[in-house]
Amino acid sequence: MTGRPLVYEDFADKLGQDFALREADVPDMALRLSEAALLKVPGLPGVRPPFTLVFVADDARVLPQKIYRLEHGALGALDIFLVPIGKDNSGVSYEAVFN
Numbered sequence: 001m002t003g004r005p006l007v008y009e010d011f012a013d014k015l016g017q018d019f020a021l022r023e024a025d026v027p028d029m030a031l032r033l034s035e036a037a038l039l040k041v042p043g044l045p046g047v048r049p050p051f052t053l054v055f056v057a058d059d060a061r062v063l064p065q066k067i068y069r070l071e072h073g074a075l076g077a078l079d080i081f082l083v084p085i086g087k088d089n090s091g092v093s094y095e096a097v098f099n
Contacts, residue, residue: 006098008051010075011036019055019070019078026063031055031070031094039099050099055082056091063094 011033018030035054057063065083072078082094 005048006078007048008036008038008098011051011053014072014074017072019072021057021068022071023068026068027059027061029057029059029061031057034093039097048098050097052098053080053096054085055094055096057094058091060087060092062087062092 014033015036016032016034018032021029021031032055033053034056035052037052039050039052041050062084063082065081067079067081070078070080080096082096084092085095086093
């Protein structure tokens, strides 16, 4: 990925796709992008609109919130701050907020 800031459009067409979590001292796991949404807040001219992403891991382990290295075939390697937001029968959900 280039050095430009990530934007909603980078992810909007990637729903349902897997991102590989590759981090030292953390077992590799797949995170499926389940949601990408623009936040409904007033925007500032020339500033990217804020957005959120939700990823779901089938792995039952709950990882602590921190910056993780995610890899995607089209986007390359990305460092994204993930926060666990829930665990249910479908897996563990993690949210990333870009503002």
